Amino acid sequence: MTNRAYHLPVLLKESVDGMSIQPEGTYVDVTFGGGGHSAEILSRLGEKGRLFAFDQDQDAQENSIEDPRFTLIPANFRFIKRFLRLEGVNEVDGILGDFGVSSHQFDKGERGFSIRFEAELDMRMDQNTGLGASELVNTYSQEQLAQLIWQYGEIKMSRKLAKAIVERRIIEPIKSTKDLNDLLTPFFPPTKVNKFLAQVYQAIRIEVNQEMEALKEFLLQTSELITKGGRLSLISYHSLEDRLVKRFIRDGKFSGAPEKDFYGNMLVPFKKVGKMITPGAAELQKNKRSRSAKLRIGEKL
Structure with a gap:
């Protein structure tokens, strides 16, 4: 049973339709969350079908589905090949990824993901490892902070914000969401405070969880794991993620021109299937958090 209170699956039918499920195939959901996409995939599999799911968040792991065809792997999807091999799986027929932060992570104030709640700055997907957001803002150099706010938050005044953070932490460490909000709010237009704060939080969260590196x-x-004719079905929520997904499906790489053979034919692992898909009016009305979602589908050549 899926936990819709934990996270309402976005573009559910479209993303699973895009995988072109074969009843006896082997599939992977690399962002299990509340289990919505996994449950839909399982509903289309036969008795011999298999589904593996990944999630490094301990809260998400509590939503595991009891089904003999299903295996939940408590790890980051950046290690997909290694963990599938441990399960005896060397190739799969399709992979689904929904790269957004779950509603649960935003709504559970103590996780420190949201500007709406006063809590310790944490933002780690896996709370057992890595550098939390509080440690990051109190130890990164001014140049490092400016770079990540510019690159991952896409905020032009990144140097001003970084300078303010460094000057403040000399006097007193920045430990909570309130500390960070109170410090940065004066820099933004009153009507756009929440928007800009959310962009700063996004930048810090991406760095804390190494999201761009993990996605790459x-x-x-995936090009080594997916069989010929198998599908990639990937949902992203901000331009940084979507750019990587788009370029990879189109070019097989993240920058520069695609490789070509002696005859000038492009050597790419996937071909694009259809156009980019976004939520329709009905879904947007039901789930406002889906508004920035973009689904791209690729088929292995």
Whole structure:
């Protein structure tokens, strides 16, 4: 049974339709969350079909589905190839990824993902490892902070914000969401405070969880894992993620021109299937958080 209170699956039918499920195939959902996409995939599999899911978040792991065809792997999807091999799986027929932060992570105030709640700055997907957001803002250099706010938050005044953070932490460490909000709010227009704060939080969260690096590592492994004719069905929520997904499906790489053979034919692992898909009016009305979702589908050549 899926936990819709944990996270309402976005583009559910469209993303699973895009996988072109074969009843006896082997599939992977690399962002299990509340189990919505996994449950839909399982509903289309026969008795011999198999589904593996990944999620590094301990809260998400509590939503595991009891089904003999299903295996939940408590790990980051950047290690997909390694963990599937441990399960005796060397190739799969399709992979689904929904790269958004779950509603549960935003709504559970103590996780520190949201500007709406006063809590310790944490933002780790896996709370057992890595550097939390509080440690990051209190230890990164001014140049490092400016770079990540610019690159991942796409905020032009990144140097001003970084300078303010460094000056403040000399006096007193920045430990909570309130500390960070109170410090940065004066820099933004009153009508756009929440928008800009959310962009700063996004930048810090991406760095804390190494989201861009993990996505690149994952994508490169998919071309080795997916069988000919198998599908990639990927949902992204901000331009940084979508750019990587789009370029990988189109070019097989993240920058530069695609490789070509002696005759000038492009050597790419996938071909694009259809156009980019976004939520329709009915879904947007039901789930406002789906508004920035973009689904892209690729088929292995």
